[in-house]
Amino acid sequence: MMQVAARAKSDEPLLKVDNLVVEYGLGNKIVHAVSGVSLDVARGETLGLVGESGCGKSTLGRAVLQLRRATSGRVLFDGEDLTAMQGEPLRKMRRRVQLIFQDPIASLNPRRRIGDIVAEPLIIAGIKDAEKRTQLVHEVLSAVGLDPDLVVGRLPHEFSGGQCQRISIARSLVLNPEFIVCDEPVSALDVSIRAQILNLLEEMKARFGLTLLFIAHDLAVVKAVSDRVAVMYLGRLCEVGPSEQLFAKPAHPYTALLLEAIPVPDPDVRPAGSVATGEPPSPIAPPSGCRFRTRCPRADQRCAAQMPELREVAPGQLAACHHPLT
Amino acid sequence: MSAPLLSIEDVAVELPTPRGNLRAVDHVDLALEAGRTLGIVGESGCGKTMLSRAILQLLPKKAKLTGRVMFDGQDLVRLDAESLRRLRGRDLAVVFQDPMTSLNPVLTIGTQLMETIQEHLELDAPAARKRSIELLAAVGIPAPEQRLAQYPHQCSGGMRQRIAIAIALSCEPKLLIADEPTTALDVTIQAQILDLLAREQRRRHMAMILITHDLGVVAGRADEVAVMYAGRVVERAPTPALFKRMHMPYTEALLAAIPKLETAPHTPLPAISGRPPDPTRPLQGCSFAPRCRYAAGRCHQAKPELTGAEMPGHLYACFHPIQMAEGLDA
Numbered sequence: 001m002m003q004v005a006a007r008a009k010s011d012e013p014l015l016k017v018d019n020l021v022v023e024y025g026l027g028n029k030i031v032h033a034v035s036g037v038s039l040d041v042a043r044g045e046t047l048g049l050v051g052e053s054g055c056g057k058s059t060l061g062r063a064v065l066q067l068r069r070a071t072s073g074r075v076l077f078d079g080e081d082l083t084a085m086q087g088e089p090l091r092k093m094r095r096r097v098q099l100i101f102q103d104p105i106a107s108l109n110p111r112r113r114i115g116d117i118v119a120e121p122l123i124i125a126g127i128k129d130a131e132k133r134t135q136l137v138h139e140v141l142s143a144v145g146l147d148p149d150l151v152v153g154r155l156p157h158e159f160s161g162g163q164c165q166r167i168s169i170a171r172s173l174v175l176n177p178e179f180i181v182c183d184e185p186v187s188a189l190d191v192s193i194r195a196q197i198l199n200l201l202e203e204m205k206a207r208f209g210l211t212l213l214f215i216a217h218d219l220a221v222v223k224a225v226s227d228r229v230a231v232m233y234l235g236r237l238c239e240v241g242p243s244e245q246l247f248a249k250p251a252h253p254y255t256a257l258l259l260e261a262i263p264v265p266d267p268d269v270r271p272a273g274s275v276a277t278g279e280p281p282s283p284i285a286p287p288s289g290c291r292f293r294t295r296c297p298r299a300d301q302r303c304a305a306q307m308p309e310l311r312e313v314a315p316g317q318l319a320a321c322h323h324p325l326t
Numbered sequence: 327m328s329a330p331l332l333s334i335e336d337v338a339v340e341l342p343t344p345r346g347n348l349r350a351v352d353h354v355d356l357a358l359e360a361g362r363t364l365g366i367v368g369e370s371g372c373g374k375t376m377l378s379r380a381i382l383q384l385l386p387k388k389a390k391l392t393g394r395v396m397f398d399g400q401d402l403v404r405l406d407a408e409s410l411r412r413l414r415g416r417d418l419a420v421v422f423q424d425p426m427t428s429l430n431p432v433l434t435i436g437t438q439l440m441e442t443i444q445e446h447l448e449l450d451a452p453a454a455r456k457r458s459i460e461l462l463a464a465v466g467i468p469a470p471e472q473r474l475a476q477y478p479h480q481c482s483g484g485m486r487q488r489i490a491i492a493i494a495l496s497c498e499p500k501l502l503i504a505d506e507p508t509t510a511l512d513v514t515i516q517a518q519i520l521d522l523l524a525r526e527q528r529r530r531h532m533a534m535i536l537i538t539h540d541l542g543v544v545a546g547r548a549d550e551v552a553v554m555y556a557g558r559v560v561e562r563a564p565t566p567a568l569f570k571r572m573h574m575p576y577t578e579a580l581l582a583a584i585p586k587l588e589t590a591p592h593t594p595l596p597a598i599s600g601r602p603p604d605p606t607r608p609l610q611g612c613s614f615a616p617r618c619r620y621a622a623g624r625c626h627q628a629k630p631e632l633t634g635a636e637m638p639g640h641l642y643a644c645f646h647p648i649q650m651a652e653g654l655d656a
């Protein structure tokens with residue numbers, strides 16, 4: 001099997017995001033997609049990132065990988081600032097970090113054979129030995145539970161959504177990376193395939209010694225795989241904490257709202273009516289103060305006037321709220 | 327007991343494909359009374375959409391449909407095209423997973439709503455406009471008057487689904503078919519849309535078919551649940567009875583595969599291994615047998631029929647049903 005590179009043991013987090021701001025121009029307006037996010041991911045850890053559609057999760061993930069350059073702030077990977085890197089050093093660094101996309105079928109080039117799709121990162125990384133490439137592709141396809149001989153010659157449309165997601169996971173693993181951003185890898189899959197892919201990600205993480213940033217909008221999915229969870233709303237972090245603790249005792253009203261929204265497979269649990277509190281406002285003109293205040297049952301004048309900073313509400317658990325629940 | 331509003335009798339749908347005939351729906355019987363909600367649950371590809379299209383008579387042209395679809399006293403399978411067109415949009419409405427399936431991208435929301443209303447109800451333009459505004463407000467759209475002038479692409483996915491629901495509800499349908507109405511949406515918006523559907527359904531005494539792959543979605547919201555697998559209904563029961571005691575190994579497996587909030591992180595999920603069988607290559611025995619942990623003996627040779635359990639209205643198709651009451655185990 002593939003060599004897991006000897007990795008420096010260190011207490012320093014593998015990834016450190018520091019006050020990251022990412023904006024998009026839209027005509028003469030600015031979309032404030034990520035507005036000052038700071039977070040750490042320890043070596044070997046899975047950090048879950050949850051929030052509603054449009055809150056900036058993908059933008060954050062892409063900015064971490066330098067697929068989208070940040071307006072300001074820093075991204076330290078293994079101690080080096082990626083935002084300051086360019087050219088060859090950045091290209092080298094990119095071998096160590098990978099991305100898995102939400103839409104498994106759309107993320108694979110429909111005209112290329114699976115063998116070529118999975119080998120592509122190897123070619124980009126300059127591995128010239130074709131035999132070596134074939135060997136690595138076969139190893140990684142078997143690792144994700146596909147039969148290499150049956151799949152390498154076929155095209156993406158010949159596979160189901162779940163199989164396509166296995167193929168994109170194989171592609172992301174082929175360079176033996178240290179860190180993977182999983183951007184909603186199971187949102188487009190139905191319940192049974194979702195469970196298979198979540199289990200596969202966990203296996204791969206253990207086997208390849210990976211560190212993951214796992215993005216999703218479903219809290220139960222996130223909890224299944226994450227050591228810690230960060231909750232994002234309209235470009236900012238609301239709350240970060242160890243998974244069990246955050247779910248048992250959410251401190252931020254938005255985390256509580258997300259928890260209530262999960263459909264419970266039990267007919268005796270009547271769905272809560274209180275989640276009917278509208279949609280997030282536009283990131284072009286976010287509300288002053290706390291960005292959640294237009295939907296928050298606890299909002300008062302202070303929430304409109306003053307932006308709440310993340311602060312510790314329990315050991316390891318931080319919330320950005322003037323009136324936390326705990 | 328009143329006669330059902332909808333009764334699906336021995337409905338089968340076959341689609342010709344280059345690989346041979348594909349049986350998308352395999353002899354399904356279901357009934358639904360006015361004012362009730364039926365949940366249809368199953369994995370992708372198990373035939374949920376084809377069944378709802380068979381009810382609506384909106385199947386692909388090459389599809390072959392057999393059986394009867396009795397709706398409000400008439401068989402839709404044998405109804406002429408003009409009568410069907412009048413029925414759809416008025417008594418029989420549908421909401422799809424992708425709201426853009428039913429919305430026209432080049433027409434304003436107001437035009438689309440008012441056209442539907444004027445086509446089916448005898449209202450003049452000002453009355454239709456007034457009704458459109460009421461409907462948008464009813465589905466939770468802020469500033470509905472301004473929305474009328476907007477195009478679908480100017481709305482978020484959740485808004486578009488609300489608008490599609492407003493159009494579906496505009497003519498007070500007797501039956502609403504919602505095919506994965508929230509699968510493309512976030513959990514918070516999903517909860518809002520499901521609440522909206524439930525509220526309107528009660529208010530209008532409308533019958534509803536709620537299609538989903540997530541048992542969690544139907545648990546609190548359907549009166550009865552039908553579980554589909556490989557084109558067939560494999561378990562059917564009043565919702566409380568089903569969740570109290572599932573008899574079909576497949577239903578149990580579907581429920582187990584949902585990540586639960588109570589479970590500790592990094593606990594492997596009990597996934598159902600493999601995929602449903604290729605629908606152009608039907609199996610001789612139970613379709614679930616290759617993936618079933620209880621499969622034994624007859625399972626690989628014969629197809630289990632849908633039969634009654636000890637509870638009225640609870641049907642299952644399995645040779646080795648689980649969680650049976652004492653002494654009834656087959």
Ligand SMILES: Nc1ncnc2c1ncn2[C@@H]1O[C@H](COP(=O)(O)OP(=O)(O)OP(=O)(O)O)[C@@H](O)[C@H]1O
Binds near residue numbers: 348368369371375
């Ligand atoms: N137009 C078509 N021509 C041929 N086969 C089709 C067509 N549409 C669907 N099928 C096949 O019919 C079967 C049932 O499809 P259907 O779309 O009803 O399933 P579903 O449960 O709604 O799945 P999903 O959740 O993926 O929409 C599948 O095997 C599918 O591949």
Ligand SMILES: Nc1ncnc2c1ncn2[C@@H]1O[C@H](COP(=O)(O)OP(=O)(O)O)[C@@H](O)[C@H]1O
Binds near residue numbers: 025060283
């Ligand atoms: N290329 C772009 N140009 C303009 N706005 C964008 C672009 N990409 C994303 N956005 C906007 O940025 C915000 C965050 O988007 P995104 O990170 O994709 O959210 P998520 O992944 O959580 O769904 C949204 O309001 C989105 O509409």
Ligand code: SF4
Binds near residue numbers: 293297
């Ligand atoms: S700061 Fe105020 S508005 Fe924001 S979440 Fe806390 S209570 Fe709600």
Ligand code: SF4
Binds near residue numbers: 576625646
């Ligand atoms: S009939 Fe047999 S294979 Fe089919 S579900 Fe029942 S036990 Fe499993």
Ligand SMILES: [Mg+2]
Binds near residue numbers: 057058183
């Ligand atoms: Mg995204």
Ligand SMILES: [Mg+2]
Binds near residue numbers: 374375505506
């Ligand atoms: Mg479908």
